[in-house]
Every structure is written in C-alpha cells, then in structure tokens.
Amino acid sequence: xxxxIGKVFPNELFDFCKTVFEKTGVPKHDAEIVSEHxxxxxxxxxxxxxxFVRLHHYVSAIKQGIINPRPNIKFVKDTSGACLIDGDNxxxxxxxxxxxxxxxxxxxxxxxxxxxxxxxxxxxxxARYTLKAVxxxxxxxxxxxxxxIVVPWGGAKPVFGTNPFSIGFPVDENFSIIVDMATSTxxxxxxxxxxxxxxxxxxxxxxxxxxxxxxxxxxxLDGGMLLPFGGYKGYSLCLSVEVLAGILVGxxxxxxxxxxxxxxxxxxxxxxxxxxxxxxxxxxxxxxxLIEIIKSAPLAEGFKEILLPGEPEHREYLKxxxxxxxxxxxxxxxxxxxxxxxxxxxxxxx
Amino acid sequence: xxxxIGKVFPNELFDFCKTVFEKTGVPKHDAEIVSEHxxxxxxxxxxxxxxFVRLHHYVSAIKQGIINPRPNIKFVKDTSGACLIDGDNxxxxxxxxxxxxxxxxxxxxxxxxxxxxxxxxxxxxxARYTLKAVxxxxxxxxxxxxxxIVVPWGGAKPVFGTNPFSIGFPVDENFSIIVDMATSTxxxxxxxxxxxxxxxxxxxxxxxxxxxxxxxxxxxLDGGMLLPFGGYKGYSLCLSVEVLAGILVGxxxxxxxxxxxxxxxxxxxxxxxxxxxxxxxxxxxxxxxLIEIIKSAPLAEGFKEILLPGEPEHREYLKxxxxxxxxxxxxxxxxxxxxxxxxxxxxxxx
Numbered sequence: 298x299x300x301x302i303g304k305v306f307p308n309e310l311f312d313f314c315k316t317v318f319e320k321t322g323v324p325k326h327d328a329e330i331v332s333e334h335x336x337x338x339x340x341x342x343x344x345x346x347x348x349f350v351r352l353h354h355y356v357s358a359i360k361q362g363i364i365n366p367r368p369n370i371k372f373v374k375d376t377s378g379a380c381l382i383d384g385d386n387x388x389x390x391x392x393x394x395x396x397x398x399x400x401x402x403x404x405x406x407x408x409x410x411x412x413x414x415x416x417x418x419x420x421x422x423x424a425r426y427t428l429k430a431v432x433x434x435x436x437x438x439x440x441x442x443x444x445x446i447v448v449p450w451g452g453a454k455p456v457f458g459t460n461p462f463s464i465g466f467p468v469d470e471n472f473s474i475i476v477d478m479a480t481s482t483x484x485x486x487x488x489x490x491x492x493x494x495x496x497x498x499x500x501x502x503x504x505x506x507x508x509x510x511x512x513x514x515x516x517x518l519d520g521g522m523l524l525p526f527g528g529y530k531g532y533s534l535c536l537s538v539e540v541l542a543g544i545l546v547g548x549x550x551x552x553x554x555x556x557x558x559x560x561x562x563x564x565x566x567x568x569x570x571x572x573x574x575x576x577x578x579x580x581x582x583x584x585x586x587l588i589e590i591i592k593s594a595p596l597a598e599g600f601k602e603i604l605l606p607g608e609p610e611h612r613e614y615l616k617x618x619x620x621x622x623x624x625x626x627x628x629x630x631x632x633x634x635x636x637x638x639x640x641x642x643x644x645x646x647x
Numbered sequence: 648x649x650x651x652i653g654k655v656f657p658n659e660l661f662d663f664c665k666t667v668f669e670k671t672g673v674p675k676h677d678a679e680i681v682s683e684h685x686x687x688x689x690x691x692x693x694x695x696x697x698x699f700v701r702l703h704h705y706v707s708a709i710k711q712g713i714i715n716p717r718p719n720i721k722f723v724k725d726t727s728g729a730c731l732i733d734g735d736n737x738x739x740x741x742x743x744x745x746x747x748x749x750x751x752x753x754x755x756x757x758x759x760x761x762x763x764x765x766x767x768x769x770x771x772x773x774a775r776y777t778l779k780a781v782x783x784x785x786x787x788x789x790x791x792x793x794x795x796i797v798v799p800w801g802g803a804k805p806v807f808g809t810n811p812f813s814i815g816f817p818v819d820e821n822f823s824i825i826v827d828m829a830t831s832t833x834x835x836x837x838x839x840x841x842x843x844x845x846x847x848x849x850x851x852x853x854x855x856x857x858x859x860x861x862x863x864x865x866x867x868l869d870g871g872m873l874l875p876f877g878g879y880k881g882y883s884l885c886l887s888v889e890v891l892a893g894i895l896v897g898x899x900x901x902x903x904x905x906x907x908x909x910x911x912x913x914x915x916x917x918x919x920x921x922x923x924x925x926x927x928x929x930x931x932x933x934x935x936x937l938i939e940i941i942k943s944a945p946l947a948e949g950f951k952e953i954l955l956p957g958e959p960e961h962r963e964y965l966k967x968x969x970x971x972x973x974x975x976x977x978x979x980x981x982x983x984x985x986x987x988x989x990x991x992x993x994x995x996x997x
Contacts, residue, residue: 378728409728409761453947534826545786545921583894583900587900590901595804597801603801
C-alpha cells in the first residue's frame with residue numbers, strides 16, 4: 298500500500314480536472330459534469346472511480362480518439378416511458394447524466410421512464426445517477442455492463458463483466474438509501490491489494506486459470522476469473538445486468554465489449570416517480586419508520602452497528618468534504634503527469 | 648420425508664381445484680386463474696407454492712373472511728407508466744395477474760409500465776407473472792414482500808420477509824430465462840427438511856434466537872432467523888424489495904404485515920417492451936448468442952453443466968407435464984380434507 302502524502306480540497310481538485318478536460322477539447326459544461334462526477338467519487342470514498350485513478354485514462358482515451366470530447370448525443374427512440382440514446386462515444390459521466398436527466402423529466406409526467414444508452418465511455422460511479430434521482434424525490438435504478446471477468450455459475454471462462462447496479466430510495470435532504478454494488482463477489486482491484494499484502498482471499502471470490510477455486514490472490518491475477526456474489530443467485534443478477542444494460546439497448550455484450558479504463562458496454566437508467574403511487578410525505582413517513590425498525594434491532598454477534606446501504610459512503614462524503622481528500626503517493630504520479638502534459642498546476646497538497 | 652404415493656395428471660388436478668374454488672364462492676374465471684397458477688407451480692417443481700401446500704390454506708382463508716372471494720379490484724391510480732391497484736383482499740394470483748396484464752397492456756403503447764398492488768392475498772409463485780410478460784415478448788419484473796423472518800445485515804431481529812423477486816427475459820417459444828429467487832439464503836421450509844433428516848445447515852443460512860450463527864437447524868426453528876443471501880449485498884436487495892413492493896405502493900411493511908399462508912405484504916410488477924428499444928429479432932439474435940457463450944464455457948471443478956436461470960424448473964415442467972405430478976403422503980391429507988369438506992372427488996392417483 299502506498300503512503301498518504303497529504304490531502305486536497307475538493308473545489309481545487311474540481312478546478313484542476315475541469316481545466317484539464319477543457320484543454321482536451323471538452324466543452325465547459327461537460328467538463329464540469331465529468332469533473333464533479335470524479336470528485337464526488339473520491340468524496341464518497343470510491344477512489345477506484347475517482348480523479349486519481351480515472352482522470353489520466355479518460356484524457357488519454359480522448360487523445361487516442363477512443364472517446365469523443367464533443368459528442369453529438371442523439372435520441373434514437375423517444376417515447377414517454379422508454380427512450381434510447383446514442384452517446385456517440387462521449388465521456389460516460391456526461392452521456393449517462395444526460396440519460397438520467399431525461400428519465401427524471403419523463404417520469405415526472407409519465408410516472409416511470411427507462412432510458413437505455415449505447416456507444417458511451419466509462420460511466421463511472423453508478424451511485425451518481427441514483428443520487429440524482431433521489432434529489433428529485435424519485436426512486437432511481439442504474440446498471441452498466443463491462444468486459445468479461447466473471448464466470449457463469451458452474452463455468453470456468455469469463456462471460457460477464459462485474460456488472461454493477463445501483464438503486465436509490467429517497468429519504469430526506471441529508472441522507473438517502475443508495476445501493477451500489479458489483480454483481481461479482483469483489484472487484485479485481487481488491488484482490489490485487491490482497492496479493493500486495495501477501496494475504497489469502499476467501500474461497501468464494503475467485504477461480505484460478507483452470508477453473509479451480511483458489512484462496513491465492515496471485516492464482517487469480519495469473520489468468521483467473523471472478524465468481525458472482527452469492528452463488529447462483531448473484532449469477533442470475535450478473536446475467537440480468539448483461540441483458541438490461543447491453544442486449545436490450547443494442548450495446549456490445551460479453552467478449553464484444555472493448556477492454557479499457559475509459560470504455561463500457563452499455564448503460565440503462567430508470568426513474569420511478571413516487572408521487573404517481575402515493576403522496577411523497579406518506580412514503581417518507583413509512584421510510585423513516587422502516588429505518589428506525591432496522592436501526593433499533595439488537596446486534597448480531599460480531600457487529601457494532603447496523604448500517605443502511607450507502608451509509609458508509611455518505612459518512613465518508615461528509616468527512617472528506619470537511620477534511621479534504623487523502624492523496625496516495627502512487628496515484629499522485631498520474632496527476633503530476635497530466636498536469637505537466639496539459640500545463641496546468643496540480644491541486645495544492647495540504 | 649414423506650412417501651410418494653402416486654401421481655396426478657395436471658388437467659385433473661386443475662379441475663379439482665377449480666371446482667373447490669367455485670364452491671367457496673370464487674367466480675369461474677377467477678377460479679380458473681388461481682387453479683392454473685397452483686398447478687403450474689407444481690409442474691415447475693415449486694411444490695411449496697403448489698396445490699398440495701396452498702389450496703387448503705387459500706380456501707380456509709376465504710372461509711375465515713381473510714380472503715375475499717369476489718373482490719372489487721379498484722384502479723386507484725392509472726397513468727400511462729405507473730398504476731396502483733387495490734386488490735380488495737382478493738386471492739393473490741387473481742389480483743397479481745390482473746396487475747401483470749395491465750402492465751403488459753400499458754407497456755405496449757408506453758414502452759414501460761410499473762403496477763403496484765396493495766390489499767392482496769398471497770400472490771404465489773412470482774415466475775408466473777414474468778412468464779406472462781415473456782409470452783408477450785416483454786421483459787418482466789415482479790417482487791413481493793412478506794412477514795419478517797430475515798435480519799438486516801448485522802442485526803439479530805427479523806425485519807424483512809424472504810422478499811422474493813423474479814425477472815423474465817424472453818428467448819423463444821420453448822424457453823425463456825426466468826430468474827425467481829428469495830433474497831434470503833433459503834426458505835424456512837428448507838431448514839425444516841434438514842431438521843427432519845438430522846442434518847446440519849451451512850453456517851451462512853441462519854442465526855439462533857440470540858443472534859448467533861448456527862449450523863443446527865433446530866436452533867433456527869426455535870425462534871431463530873434467516874440471513875440474507877450473499878451478505879450485505881443480499882441485505883440491500885431484501886431491503887429494496889421491502890420498499891418497492893411495500894412502502895412505494897402503500898402496503899404494510901415489516902412487522903405490520905399479517906402472518907399467514909394466504910397473506911402477503913404488497914406486490915409490484917413491471918413490463919418493459921423490447922420493441923421500444925430495438926427490433927425484437929435483433930434482441931433475440933443477441934440473446935441466443937449470449938446463451939451459446941454461457942453454455943459453451945468450460946466447466947468449473949465439480950460441475951456437470953452450466954444452467955440458465957429457470958432452466959431446472961423448465962425441465963421439471965416438461966417432465967411433469969408428460970409423467971404427471973408426484974403426490975406425497977403427508978400433503979395428500981390436505982387434499983382429502985378439502986375434498987371431503989366441499990364434497991368434491993379428489994383427483995385420481997395413478
């Protein structure tokens with residue numbers, strides 16, 4: 298594990314990202330959307346989708362022509378409840394946020410709207426889209442497909458991506474329930490951390506290259522594959538995301554998805570307008586009661602607290618908003634290189 | 648385990664159920680719907696939701712006034728994409744099928760439709776509703792909430808039901824992918840089977856009454872509780888179903904849900920019209936390719952075949968359709984009692 302070499306303030310990190318994106322040819326408004334997305338991921342503690350890990354990949358993909366900095370985002374289908382967007386290979390956070398805003402707008406009058414997206418870059422942290430829906434007092438659902446690394450249950454060849462999905466339930470202005478999970482047991486990056494520490498991984502995480510369950514993280518990294526979470530049930534969900542975010546929307550699926558840090562299969566987002574079912578105040582009252590029932594349950598052996606989905610990330614968000622975002626030595630190199638290449642001062646370390 | 652004492656033919660079992668329901672005051676059309684539902688569950692091998700386990704509970708609930716045999720099913724909200732039905736405490740399979748048909752009808756023009764249901768009896772096997780959607784070449788989603796028996800992750804008090812959901816993806820006329828799963832590790836009934844055999848249960852299935860993980864099925868049956876499947880990820884899904892099928896639709900939730908074999912919390916069903924996203928033929932071609940990719944993967948250690956979600960149930964369906972439905976000694980008593988009470992000849996045993 299790398300050393301923490303200081304902290305950056307989120308507004309300074311945002312300004313840095315925004316300037317870099319604008320220098321790559323991304324319009325100001327889009328540069329703001331993608332920069333806010335990356336900084337928000339860091340604030341929530343989801344560093345794997347934050348500035349230090351993704352920025353240099355995103356800008357390098359623009360430079361290589363894989364990502365289009367000025368996409369012509371087209372509405373291929375536009376009915377009241379179901380829409381399809383062609384993202385013209387734009388930056389994922391820009392394309393997917395446009396899809397989310399469309400779903401919310403249509404759900405306001407129609408009650409429900411599903412928007413599919415094809416030809417999009419890496420959409421980042423799915424919670425960003427369900428957070429947007431809950432801000433509008435709607436239930437949000439988002440899912441995305443990615444290159445194969447997860448086996449079907451009983452198989453020994455990667456067929457699915459880690460295929461994450463997110464569900465957001467609004468509660469109040471301060472906190473909402475945000476589910477955001479991969480349908481694999483873990484991300485590959487987490488296993489790399491075990492390998493670097495020389496620790497064993499649990500037996501239900503991965504197979505080696507021969508399809509044999511392994512507790513050796515290096516056996517996974519050497520051509521191994523991930524297992525879906527929760528056995529055949531997680532496999533069903535992994536497969537469902539592959540269809541919803543990929544095949545339904547006409548995006549590439551399984552091994553047709555190009556590999557890369559800035560690419561994605563497809564994306565799907567849904568907004569459900571609570572007011573079309575019952576008054577929001579009644580819904581909210583019941584949600585607060587359910588949360589109270591959950592929180593007041595006695596603890597199981599070995600636990601100190603019962604957390605709601607999204608609560609750890611929200612706590613980290615509040616903490617980092619005040620204290621700043623920690624910076625680690627290894628990923629700081631990525632920032633310095635980008636800063637030098639685009640002649641932008643890196644954010645100040647405190 | 649009870650002895651198998653013979654088999655019944657599905658059409659004869661259907662006729663028996665239908666006659667019994669009509670004698671309890673259920674109109675002919677509704678009696679046909681609920682009978683077909685129960686027999687279909689037996690055909691798919693889902694005996695826990697079939698005739699022998701549920702019929703006597705359903706008719707007894709009608710007799711006790713818990714279930715209304717002639718409900719006045721009302722459309723509380725009826726917009727194009729979001730609808731709400733008050734089931735007037737009718738038989739669940741009747742109310743939920745009406746909701747499903749409404750979702751499909753609206754999705755035909757609107758692309759997508761979500762229908763919520765409150766005041767409904769036990770809706771039975773969720774796969775029945777997603778099977779209906781896939782027959783219409785639509786993607787179906789259904790979920791239902793039930794009385795508390797599952798703990799929140801880290802808690803030692805039942806807060807959620809086994810909260811199952813189903814997702815159906817059409818493939819072709821012979822077979823579609825049907826996910827149908829509880830969000831608990833297992834059903835309580837399965838642990839009772841372990842207890843009767845004197846076998847231990849896996850350590851991640853249940854807690855004893857003190858909130859301690861147990862491998863003793865009797866410790867679960869003595870005031871214990873179920874764990875969500877797949878740890879905190881399954882907990883997030885269990886909670887999501889509690890909100891979608893309960894709080895969103897204004898149905899009772901958690902400990903407010905009445906206990907019983909014929910009752911339920913709430914129900915939610917969604918239909919997504921594939922044609923609103925892309926031509927069905929293109930979708931189907933990609934689905935067949937994905938299935939080929941899954942099926943042709945090399946096998947992991949210890950597996951003989953890679954199955955698709957719903958494939959075991961579909962195989963059982965084809966087998967039982969031809970060979971008949973096996974009958975076990977213990978549950979046959981339920982049928983004999985109902986036959987006697989309503990003066991209807993029980994189906995013939997072969």
